[in-house]
Every structure is written in C-alpha cells, then in structure tokens.
Amino acid sequence: MGRTKRKRRQKISRSFCTCGANEELILLNTWLKKNGVRRKKELALAVFSDTGRGVLTKKRIRPGDELISLPLNLTINVSTILMDRAFCSIFLENKIPCLSTYKKTVSFQSLLAFYLTYLKAQGIKTKWHIYLKNLPQEYTVPYFLPNEIKCNVDPEILDVISNQKCVIETTYNIFFQLLKTCKNSCDSVSMVQKHFCMSLYEWAYFTVNTRCVYIDLSKIIDLKNVENNLLNIISDNTNISLCPYLDMINHSPCARNETKLLVNKDIENVKVKDLKDELFLDVTFSIYTKNFFDAHSQVFICYGDSHNLKLITEYGFCIPKNDLDYVSFPFDIVLQYFNTRSIKVSLEQINFIHSHGLNKDLHIDSKGLSYNFYGLLMVIKYYHEKNKDISRLIYSAAICSNDSKLNELVKPMAVDKCNLISNSVNELKKSGCEAVELMNCIELMCQYIGILEKFIKS
Ligand SMILES: C[S@@+](CC[C@H](N)C(=O)[O-])C[C@H]1O[C@@H](n2cnc3c(N)ncnc32)[C@H](O)[C@@H]1O
Numbered sequence: 387m388g389r390t391k392r393k394r395r396q397k398i399s400r401s402f403c404t405c406g407a408n409e410e411l412i413l414l415n416t417w418l419k420k421n422g423v424r425r426k427k428e429l430a431l432a433v434f435s436d437t438g439r440g441v442l443t444k445k446r447i448r449p450g451d452e453l454i455s456l457p458l459n460l461t462i463n464v465s466t467i468l469m470d471r472a473f474c475s476i477f478l479e480n481k482i483p484c485l486s487t488y489k490k491t492v493s494f495q496s497l498l499a500f501y502l503t504y505l506k507a508q509g510i511k512t513k514w515h516i517y518l519k520n521l522p523q524e525y526t527v528p529y530f531l532p533n534e535i536k537c538n539v540d541p542e543i544l545d546v547i548s549n550q551k552c553v554i555e556t557t558y559n560i561f562f563q564l565l566k567t568c569k570n571s572c573d574s575v576s577m578v579q580k581h582f583c584m585s586l587y588e589w590a591y592f593t594v595n596t597r598c599v600y601i602d603l604s605k606i607i608d609l610k611n612v613e614n615n616l617l618n619i620i621s622d623n624t625n626i627s628l629c630p631y632l633d634m635i636n637h638s639p640c641a642r643n644e645t646k647l648l649v650n651k652d653i654e655n656v657k658v659k660d661l662k663d664e665l666f667l668d669v670t671f672s673i674y675t676k677n678f679f680d681a682h683s684q685v686f687i688c689y690g691d692s693h694n695l696k697l698i699t700e701y702g703f704c705i706p707k708n709d710l711d712y713v714s715f716p717f718d719i720v721l722q723y724f725n726t727r728s729i730k731v732s733l734e735q736i737n738f739i740h741s742h743g744l745n746k747d748l749h750i751d752s753k754g755l756s757y758n759f760y761g762l763l764m765v766i767k768y769y770h771e772k773n774k775d776i777s778r779l780i781y782s783a784a785i786c787s788n789d790s791k792l793n794e795l796v797k798p799m800a801v802d803k804c805n806l807i808s809n810s811v812n813e814l815k816k817s818g819c820e821a822v823e824l825m826n827c828i829e830l831m832c833q834y835i836g837i838l839e840k841f842i843k844s
Pocket residue numbers: 436437438439440522596597632633634635636637638700701702703704
C-alpha cells in the first residue's frame with residue numbers, strides 16, 4: 387500500500403474526536419487522580435462516530451496490561467451505602483418498621499439507584515458530584531419509547547420493558563413512601579425528599595443498569611451476619627458497584643478481560659458496624675485486558691456474551707449482525723399453532739414435554755431450531771409411533787438434528803411470525819421517529835426477519 391493510501395485509510399479509521407478540552411472531564415480526571423486512580427497514561431476519553439463516548443488508547447496495548455485500577459473507596463458499592471448514616475436513617479428511623487415490612491423485597495440494583503438519587507439531590511455537597519456530572523443525562527433504552535410507538539415493537543422487547551416498569555414502579559413507590567414517613571430531618575434527607583421523583587429515579591435506575599460492574603466484596607465485608615440493618619430489605623446479592631472511569635469503556639463481544647480485587651491481608655470479614663472509608667484505601671479493584679489494541683483505537687471490554695435483545699433493552703445499543711440473536715416461540719403459542727393445524731397433542735405427550743423441560747427455550751437462531759424445539763417436535767411427531775423409543779431419539783437429537791420433516795412442521799408458523807414482524811417494522815418506519823432506541827428495536831426485528839427467512843428457505 388502506498389503512503390497516501392495508508393494515510394487516507396488511517397484517517398478513515400480514526401473516526402473519533404478527543405474530549406481533552408471538555409471542562410467537566412478535566413475536572414473528573416483531576417478528581418480521580420487526586421483520589422488515587424491508577425490508569426494507563428495513554429488512555430483518554432473520546433467520542434467515537436459508531437459508539438459515542440468511550441476510551442481511546444494513544445499507544446498500543448498488549449494482553450495482560452492493566453487498564454485501570456481504582457481504590458475501593460472511589461467506587462460506589464454496598465459499603466458506601468452502609469457507611470452513609472443519613473441515608474441509612476431513611477430506613478432505620480422511620481414511622482414504618484421498614485426492615486420487617488419490606489424484608490427481602492428490594493433488589494440491590496433498586497437500592498443503588500435510590501442511593502444515586504439521594505447523592506444527586508445533594509448537588510455539590512456530595513464528594514461524588516464531579517462523577518455524577520459526567521454521567522449521561524439520558525439513556526437510549528426502549529423503556530423510554532412513547533406508548534404509540536411501543537404498540538408496534540416486538541412482544542419480546544415489550545416483555546422486558548414491562549418487567550422493568552414493574553420493578554421500577556414498585557420500588558419507586560416504596561422509596562417514595564419511606565421518604566414521606568422518615569423521621570430524620572437532616573439536610574441531606576430533606577434534599578432527597580424535595581427532589582425525589584419518577585424521572586430522577588428512572589434516570590438513576592438505568593445509570594446503574596448500564597454502568598455497574600461486578601465486584602464481590604463478601605470476603606472483605608461480613609454481609610451475612612447482619613441484623614437490624616438496611617441489608618435486610620435486599621432480595622438478592624450486593625455484588626454490583628459503580629466504578630468511575632472504568633464505566634467509560636464500551637462493550638465489544640470480541641473483547642476479553644479480567645478483574646482483580648487486591649486486598650491488604652489485614653482486611654477480612656469486616657463487620658458492618660466497623661466499616662470506615664479509610665479501610666478501603668488499600669483495597670484496589672483492577673481491570674486487565676487480554677487483547678491487543680492498536681495505537682489510536684478504542685479500548686473495549688466485554689460486558690458478557692449478550693444477544694441484542696439484552697443489549698438493546700438493558701444497555702441501549704446493539705451489535706449489528708449479532709450471531710447470538712434468536713427468535714423465541716413461547717410454548718403456549720406453539721400449542722395454539724398445532725391446534726389450528728389440527729395436529730393432536732395428547733395429555734401424555736404434554737406430560738412428557740414438561741417432564742423433559744421441552745416446553746422451555748424454544749427458539750430458532752441462525753443455525754436453525756434450538757435443541758429443545760427440535761426435541762419438542764420429535765415428541766409431537768414420533769411419540770405415538772410404534773418401534774420408536776422417544777427418549778433415545780431425543781438423546782440422539784443432541785448429536786444429530788437434521789430431520790427436515792421436523793423443520794417443515796413449524797415452517798408455516800415461522801412464515802406467519804416473519805410476516806407479522808415485517809408488518810410491524812413497516813409501521814415503525816412510517817412513524818417518522820428516529821430515536822436511537824427505536825432504530826435499535828428495528829435493527830433487532832430485521833435481524834429476526836433474517837433468521838426466520840433463512841430457516842424458511844432451509
Ligand atoms: C458502561 S457505559 C460505557 C460508556 C458510555 N459510552 C458513556 O459515554 O458514558 C455503557 C453504555 O455505553 C454505550 N455503549 C457501550 N458499548 C457500546 C457499543 N459497542 N456500541 C454503542 N454503544 C455502546 C451504551 O449506551 C451503554 O449503555
């Protein structure tokens with residue numbers, strides 16, 4: 387390749403602009419440095435044309451390199467909440483006996499979101515205000531789509547949104563009630579009482595959803611033997627934390643990384659009552675990459691092997707032509723379909739299907755029918771045939787699943803679904819709405835159409 391061509395190519399691949407002059411980000415960098423963040427000097431924040439804001443490396447990065455290391459007290463984790471006496475008082479000094487009334491009813495994610503609204507309400511009075519200022523103002527998840535658009539969005543996506551709505555509304559109502567009946571009237575509590583509203587809570591919920599990192603603190607803090615503690619209302623584990631700067635790194639399915647918690651050996655099983663901010667100065671959370679990154683390219687980590695339904699609904703972005711995508715067929719819909727085609731399914735067959743778990747994970751992906759879907763169709767087609775040991779047949783399906791008669795059995799259903807999705811996509815395109823969250827839904831629905839068309843042609 388000649389020099390001019392090489393230069394032109396470099397220009398094309400450098401589709402980003404750095405954020406060096408952004409005042410908020412300069413403040414964030416200064417604050418992080420002052421508080422002990424260690425990160426590769428060559429990392430800088432930049433806005434990329436394809437992924438938006440992310441982390442750029444100015445020099446080549448190699449597998450094994452540490453990207454960022456944060457002292458634990460520079461992350462917002464379960465101990466941050468437990469050490470915040472005023473925040474805890476909302477639950478512990480309340481007219482409602484909230485630890486028993488709401489015992490195991492609130493997910494840690496919801497509590498962390500509530501804590502974020504509490505911090506946000508403090509304005510510049512919280513030590514986190516520079517971090518909070520640099521968080522996105524809004525999120526591109528379909529949860530925020532207007533109702534008139536949602537009616538044409540795929541039911542799979544709508545299912546996730548409706549679960550999110552249910553969790554958000556239930557926990558919002560609990561926190562709203564607790565703020566009303568809280569007996570502590572210190573400044574920080576009054577501030578959150580004044581500012582707490584649904585839009586702030588939704589923002590906080592999706593901030594946590596899109597940015598949290600898994601950190602298991604169970605070896606450091608004794609979170610089991612706690613009575614009369616805010617933790618009593620938590621229904622799940624507390625292993626998620628907000629990590630400034632680390633949460634600026636975007637996702638790539640090809641990225642590989644690992645995290646390490648480096649703990650001073652004196653710190654072990656600390657009792658909740660003994661928690662102190664200084665304790666965690668010597669505990670650091672580090673992330674290491676296992677990839678090469680060229681100079682002047684974006685650094686990525688992997689948020690987990692995720693199909694687009696999850697990426698779109700939980701994180702607000704999608705990966706084009708994601709191999710992990712699949713089209714689901716709920717069992718009751720499949721049964722309805724058999725009914726309309728006069729394909730008889732006996733009670734005996736239904737029992738067999740349930741006892742072998744073949745009523746779950748029924749889907750089609752780019753390789754064809756899922757194992758369970760294939761097994762289910764075997765039961766439908768061969769269960770009553772003499773000389774066929776159905777259990778053995780299902781077992782053999784794990785090794786070889788190329789009975790084209792079984793595909794034919796459900797192709798009309800795939801055709802119907804494909805047409806339905808195509809019509810909905812056309813309606814969505816007609817809406818004129820160009821919001822990222824809608825474009826992502828359309829991308830996923832088109833991916834579903836592609837998967838189904840391939841299956842129908844097979
Ligand atoms: C942990 S944050 C990463 C930093 C974020 N871009 C920012 O500006 O603060 C996760 C969010 O970044 C965006 N994101 C991450 N990976 C992406 C990708 N591959 N393509 C597009 N957006 C991505 C999504 O909005 C996601 O919710």
